[in-house]
Amino acid sequence: MYKILKMEGRAKRAHMETVHGNIETPVFMNVGTAAAIKGAVSTEDLQQIGTQVELSNTYHLHVRPGDEVVKKMGGLHKFMVWDKPILTDSGGFQVFSLAGLRKIKEEGVYFHSHVDGRKIFMGPEESMQIQSNLASTIAMAFDECPSSVADRRYVQNSVDRTARWLQRCKDKMQELNQREDTINKHQLLFGINQGAIYEDIRIDHAKRISEMDLDGYAVGGLAVGETHEEMYHILDEVVPYLPKEKPTYLMGVGTPANILEGVERGVDFFDCVYPSRNGRHGHVYTNHGKMNLFNQKYELDPRPIEEGCQCPACRHYSRAYIRHLLKAKEMLGMRLCVLHNLYFYNNMMTEIRNALDEGNFASYKRAKLAGFEEYDKK
Amino acid sequence: MYKILKMEGRAKRAHMETVHGNIETPVFMNVGTAAAIKGAVSTEDLQQIGTQVELSNTYHLHVRPGDEVVKKMGGLHKFMVWDKPILTDSGGFQVFSLAGLRKIKEEGVYFHSHVDGRKIFMGPEESMQIQSNLASTIAMAFDECPSSVADRRYVQNSVDRTARWLQRCKDKMQELNQREDTINKHQLLFGINQGAIYEDIRIDHAKRISEMDLDGYAVGGLAVGETHEEMYHILDEVVPYLPKEKPTYLMGVGTPANILEGVERGVDFFDCVYPSRNGRHGHVYTNHGKMNLFNQKYELDPRPIEEGCQCPACRHYSRAYIRHLLKAKEMLGMRLCVLHNLYFYNNMMTEIRNALDEGNFASYKRAKLAGFEEYDKK
Ligand SMILES: [Zn+2]
Ligand SMILES: [Zn+2]
Numbered sequence: 089m090y091k092i093l094k095m096e097g098r099a100k101r102a103h104m105e106t107v108h109g110n111i112e113t114p115v116f117m118n119v120g121t122a123a124a125i126k127g128a129v130s131t132e133d134l135q136q137i138g139t140q141v142e143l144s145n146t147y148h149l150h151v152r153p154g155d156e157v158v159k160k161m162g163g164l165h166k167f168m169v170w171d172k173p174i175l176t177d178s179g180g181f182q183v184f185s186l187a188g189l190r191k192i193k194e195e196g197v198y199f200h201s202h203v204d205g206r207k208i209f210m211g212p213e214e215s216m217q218i219q220s221n222l223a224s225t226i227a228m229a230f231d232e233c234p235s236s237v238a239d240r241r242y243v244q245n246s247v248d249r250t251a252r253w254l255q256r257c258k259d260k261m262q263e264l265n266q267r268e269d270t271i272n273k274h275q276l277l278f279g280i281n282q283g284a285i286y287e288d289i290r291i292d293h294a295k296r297i298s299e300m301d302l303d304g305y306a307v308g309g310l311a312v313g314e315t316h317e318e319m320y321h322i323l324d325e326v327v328p329y330l331p332k333e334k335p336t337y338l339m340g341v342g343t344p345a346n347i348l349e350g351v352e353r354g355v356d357f358f359d360c361v362y363p364s365r366n367g368r369h370g371h372v373y374t375n376h377g378k379m380n381l382f383n384q385k386y387e388l389d390p391r392p393i394e395e396g397c398q399c400p401a402c403r404h405y406s407r408a409y410i411r412h413l414l415k416a417k418e419m420l421g422m423r424l425c426v427l428h429n430l431y432f433y434n435n436m437m438t439e440i441r442n443a444l445d446e447g448n449f450a451s452y453k454r455a456k457l458a459g460f461e462e463y464d465k466k
Numbered sequence: 467m468y469k470i471l472k473m474e475g476r477a478k479r480a481h482m483e484t485v486h487g488n489i490e491t492p493v494f495m496n497v498g499t500a501a502a503i504k505g506a507v508s509t510e511d512l513q514q515i516g517t518q519v520e521l522s523n524t525y526h527l528h529v530r531p532g533d534e535v536v537k538k539m540g541g542l543h544k545f546m547v548w549d550k551p552i553l554t555d556s557g558g559f560q561v562f563s564l565a566g567l568r569k570i571k572e573e574g575v576y577f578h579s580h581v582d583g584r585k586i587f588m589g590p591e592e593s594m595q596i597q598s599n600l601a602s603t604i605a606m607a608f609d610e611c612p613s614s615v616a617d618r619r620y621v622q623n624s625v626d627r628t629a630r631w632l633q634r635c636k637d638k639m640q641e642l643n644q645r646e647d648t649i650n651k652h653q654l655l656f657g658i659n660q661g662a663i664y665e666d667i668r669i670d671h672a673k674r675i676s677e678m679d680l681d682g683y684a685v686g687g688l689a690v691g692e693t694h695e696e697m698y699h700i701l702d703e704v705v706p707y708l709p710k711e712k713p714t715y716l717m718g719v720g721t722p723a724n725i726l727e728g729v730e731r732g733v734d735f736f737d738c739v740y741p742s743r744n745g746r747h748g749h750v751y752t753n754h755g756k757m758n759l760f761n762q763k764y765e766l767d768p769r770p771i772e773e774g775c776q777c778p779a780c781r782h783y784s785r786a787y788i789r790h791l792l793k794a795k796e797m798l799g800m801r802l803c804v805l806h807n808l809y810f811y812n813n814m815m816t817e818i819r820n821a822l823d824e825g826n827f828a829s830y831k832r833a834k835l836a837g838f839e840e841y842d843k844k
Binding site for chain 2: 404418
C-alpha cells in the first residue's frame with residue numbers, strides 16, 4: 089500500500105506499507121551489496137543511523153553464499169538480522185557490468201561468475217526465483233541496462249526485450265508468491281524503465297510498463313556516464329509517464345544534490361554506493377560540502393566531522409582522531425566515516441520529508457544546495 | 467594504590483586504584499596499537515565488551531600521528547575518547563622488532579622509522595617524554611628485549627644496560643610528573659625484568675629492580691620463541707623475586723591457557739594481540755576450543771559463535787552469516803570476530819577473579835583447560 093501524503097510541484101511525500109514495516113518517502117536505501125554495508129557496519133548499527141530500507145544485490149548473493157543458502161537460513165532478513173524492508177536488485181546491472189564474457193539471448197544472459205569463473209545463466213525467471221529465495225520485501229525486474237553510449241537501434245531492441253522480460257518476471261513472481269514454501273508470499277515487484285538517453289524510447293517504454301500494474305516503477309540506466317543535466321532532462325520527460333500513485337525509484341543515484349533534484353522531479357526511492365564508498369576513502373559529507381579527512385589541516389582539529397551531527401562518529405570522535413585512524417589504515421577510521429555519511433544521507437531524507445510536509449521543499453532545497461557549494465568556494 | 471584482596475597459592479586477586487579509575491586484577495588489557503583496536507572496534511565498543519585497560523604503543527604513536535599531536539589534543543584519553551586506564555609500552559619492543567637498521571648504544575637506540583624511514587633516536591628519557599606526552603595511566607620502562615636465542619654474554623650485558631636505563635627512566639618520570647604542563651602528573655612507572663631464558667640472570671635482575679620501589683613490575687622478553695614450558699619455568703623462578711605487593715605484568719601473553727598458567731604463577735596483568743589478530747582471520751575462541759569460521763561445516767549453522775555468549779556478535783548473528791561475511795571479505799566479519807574474541811578474554815578474566823574470590827581457582831582452571839581441549843579431540 090502506497091499513499092501520497094503531500095505534493096509540492098511534482099515532488100511526492102508518501103507513505104508505503106509492507107510486510108516488513110512502513111517506509112516514509114522520499115527515502116535513501118542503504119546499500120549492503122553482499123548482505124552487509126561495507127565498512128564494518130552491522131544491521132545493529134543501521135538502527136542507530138536511521139536506515140529505513142536496506143538494499144542487497146541479487147547477483148552477489150547468488151554467487152556467494154548462494155541464494156539457496158540464504159533461503160535455508162530463513163531468508164535475508166533472518167540471515168543478516170534486519171527486520172525492516174529490504175530491496176533486492178535483479179542482478180541485471182551486475183551481470184552487465186561485473187561478470188566476465190556474457191551472451192545476451194531472448195531467454196536471458198549466459199555469463200561467468202566474477203568469483204570463481206563458473207558459467208551461470210540468468211533470465212527473468214531465474215532472477216525472480218533467486219529474489220524469492222532471498223525473500224526481500226521488494227524485488228526488481230530483470231532488465232538489460234544498455235550503455236549510455238549505445239546506438240539507437242541497439243537500445244530499441246534492448247528495451248523491447250526488457251519489456252518482454254518484465255511480463256515474464258511478473259508471471260513468475262505471481263507463481264512464486266503462491267508457492268507453499270515461499271518465505272515472503274507478499275514480495276513486491278518494481279518494473280524498470282530503460283532507453284538510455286533517448287527520450288522517445290524511454291517514454292514509449294514507460295507507457296507500456298505503466299499498464300502492467302506493478303508495485304512500483306524505477307528509472308534505470310541513469311548515472312552510468314551521462315551528464316547530470318541529461319539525467320535531470322530524462323527525469324523531466326519520463327517520470328510524468330510513470331504512475332504517480334505508485335512509488336518511483338531512481339536507481340543508483342547519487343550525490344546529495346542529485347537526490348534533491350530527483351525529489352523535485354517526483355522520485356521517492358534512491359540508492360547509491362557513494363556514502364559508503366566515499367566514507368571508506370575518508371571523504372565525508374557535510375552541510376557545507378564534502379571534506380577530505382586526509383587533509384593536513386585536520387591534524388589538530390578537535391571538532392567532530394560536522395558540528396551538531398548526531399551520528400555515532402560525531403557524537404564521540406574528533407576530526408583529528410579520525411584523520412589519524414585513516415592515515416594509520418585503521419579500519420575504525422573507515423567505519424566512522426561510513427557511519428557519518430550514511431547518517432548524513434538518511435538525515436537529509438528526513439529533512440526533505442519534513443520540508444515537503446511543511447510545504448517548503450523548494451526553499452529547503454535552495455538553501456541546502458547553497459550550503460554544499462560554500463565549501464568548494466573556500 | 468594496589469591491594470591484594472585474596473590469594474590462592476601464588477595466584478593474586480587484587481584491586482588497583484589509578485587517576486583513571488580502578489582496575490580489578492587479574493586483568494587482560496585490550497591492545498589498541500595505534501590508539502585503536504584493529505578490526506574497526508571503537509572505544510565505545512570497548513564499554514560493551516568489558517574492557518578495563520586499553521594498551522597503546524609508544525613507538526607507533528610516536529611515528530604517527532606523533533606524541534606531540536596527541537599531547538596537543540589533550541593526551542591519549544581525550545584523543546581516542548577513553549576515560550578508563552591506559553597502559554603504554556615503552557617502544558622498546560617495537561624498536562627492536564619493527565624498526566629498520568638500528569644501533570644500540572649506552573645512551574639509547576638509533577633506528578629508522580618503519581613508516582617513512584626517517585632516523586629516530588630513542589633512549590630512556592625520550593621514551594618517558596613520549597609516554598608523558600601521551601599521558602597514559604601506566605608507562606613502561608624503556609628496555610632492550612634480547613632474542614630468546616641470544617648468547618649468555620650478550621644477555622648479561624643487555625640486562626645490565628636495561629637496569630641502568632631503568633634508573634634513568636625513574637629519574638626522568640619523576641621530573642616529568644612535576645612539570646606544570648604535564649597532562650597526567652600521576653603517571654605510574656612499571657619496570658621490566660629481562661634475561662631471556664637464563665634464570666640466574668633474570669633472578670639477579672629481578673632482585674635489583676625490586677629495590678627501586680616502582681609502581682609495578684613486568685616480566686618481559688617471554689613469548690618470543692621459547693616453549694610454553696620454558697616460559698612457565700621462568701615465571702616459577704622469577705615471580706617470587708618480584709614484590710608481591712606490587713602488580714605483576716606478563717608482557718605479550720598469550721593464549722587463554724597461558725593466562726590461566728600465568729595467573730597461577732602470580733601474574734595479574736596480561737596483554738596480547740591474539741584475540742584481535744585471530745579474530746581478523748576468522749579464528750574465534752570458545753570454551754570448547756578455537757573455531758575456524760571459514761570451515762565449510764558452518765555454512766548453514768544458525769547458532770551464535772558460542773551459545774550463551776553475551777558479546778555483540780553472539781547476541782545477534784549466526785556462524786553462517788559471519789562465515790559468509792569472512793568469505794566475502796566484508797570487514798564486518800572481522801569486526802564481529804574481534805568483538806567476540808575480546809569479550810571472550812575479558813569475560814574469562816571475570817571468571818578467574820570470581821574463582822579467586824571464591825577460593826576455587828584451581829578447580830576452575832582445571833575445568834577450563836579441559837574444555838579447551840575438547841574441541842581438538844573432535
Ligand atoms: Zn556525523
Ligand atoms: Zn560472542
